[in-house]
Amino acid sequence: MNPSTADRVPPADLPGRSPRPRADRARPVRSLRRRTGWAVMTLLAAATALLSSRYFTLDQDTFLDGQQAVYTAHLAPLLLHIGAGVLALLLGPWQFLPGWRARHPGAHRWTGRAYLVSAALTGVGGLLLAPRALVPPVAPVGFAVLGGLTLAASAAAHRTARARRFDRHRRWAIRSYALILTAVTLRIWLPLFDAVGAEFDTAYAGAAWAPWLINLLVAEYLIGRPAAAPADTPAAPEGPPPDVSAPAGPPGRP
Numbered sequence: 001m002n003p004s005t006a007d008r009v010p011p012a013d014l015p016g017r018s019p020r021p022r023a024d025r026a027r028p029v030r031s032l033r034r035r036t037g038w039a040v041m042t043l044l045a046a047a048t049a050l051l052s053s054r055y056f057t058l059d060q061d062t063f064l065d066g067q068q069a070v071y072t073a074h075l076a077p078l079l080l081h082i083g084a085g086v087l088a089l090l091l092g093p094w095q096f097l098p099g100w101r102a103r104h105p106g107a108h109r110w111t112g113r114a115y116l117v118s119a120a121l122t123g124v125g126g127l128l129l130a131p132r133a134l135v136p137p138v139a140p141v142g143f144a145v146l147g148g149l150t151l152a153a154s155a156a157a158h159r160t161a162r163a164r165r166f167d168r169h170r171r172w173a174i175r176s177y178a179l180i181l182t183a184v185t186l187r188i189w190l191p192l193f194d195a196v197g198a199e200f201d202t203a204y205a206g207a208a209w210a211p212w213l214i215n216l217l218v219a220e221y222l223i224g225r226p227a228a229a230p231a232d233t234p235a236a237p238e239g240p241p242p243d244v245s246a247p248a249g250p251p252g253r254p
Contacts, residue, residue: 041181042093048184049089055082070132081125085183087118092177112161112173116154119176123150135205142208149212150179171223178212178219185211 054062055078063071071078091111094100101108126147133139157172186207193203 038093038096044184045089045093045181048187049086051187052082052086052089052183055079064134066134067132074129074132077125077128079125081122081129084118084121084125085180088115088122088177088180089183091115091118092180095173095177113158116158116176119154119180120151122180123147123154126150133208135201135208138205139208142205146179146182146208146212150176153179174219174223175216178215181215182212185215 058075060068060072092115095108095112095115124147126143130140130144130147133143153172153176157169157176160166160169160172189207189211190203193206194200
């Protein structure tokens with residue numbers, strides 16, 4: 001092989017060099033997917049928080065049709081549910097940035113506490129409002145279960161953090177925020193069913209269950225994926241070229 005040919009050969013193809021591991025080649029793709037998913041989630045959460053904040057005007061035109069009288073008579077639990085939910089929507093995404101957590105552990109602890117308190121309060125507000133939901137008993141029961149699960153997941157996230165069981169804490173934090181993001185999926189669900197001409201009662205009864213069930217399924221999928229290095233964690237430096245004369249061992253799990 002002459003020098004001009006060697007210059008054109010990728011380092012991984014030179015004699016004595018092992019090819020780049022498949023996991024290393026896939027890391028940029030996973031990193032891009034994670035960053036894109038985080039950005040989409042954050043934008044949808046912010047848009048939903050902005051849309052929900054219209055309730056603070058107390059303009060009955062912003063209230064759900066058929067619920068104006070109920071909301072007006074129960075403003076305290078309504079504003080608790082909306083206000084705490086808006087805060088939880090905005091704080092949640094930042095708890096899932098590994099680089100930010102590593103660089104600012106104090107900020108992560110305090111914003112994490114604020115998130116868990118707001119998630120618990122929006123769950124309490126939801127439980128107080130649930131018995132007055134439309135389409136009984138299906139919708140009231142669905143919203144009550146959602147409120148109870150939000151409280152339970154947020155309490156578990158707090159308990160595991162206090163116990164320094166951070167892997168379990170991460171799992172419960174994902175479940176908690178998945179339930180908070182029901183505010184997003186519900187606002188996609190109702191217009192979607194309206195667009196296909198479904199009856200409102202059918203769409204609303206389904207909205208009390210399907211959005212948070214879908215979110216929990218996605219959360220369990222994310223929790224169950226094989227652990228991968230965080231997107232902003234630098235790759236470990238390569239070691240010396242392996243002894244190509246040695247027999248290859250069993251392939252390791254990426």
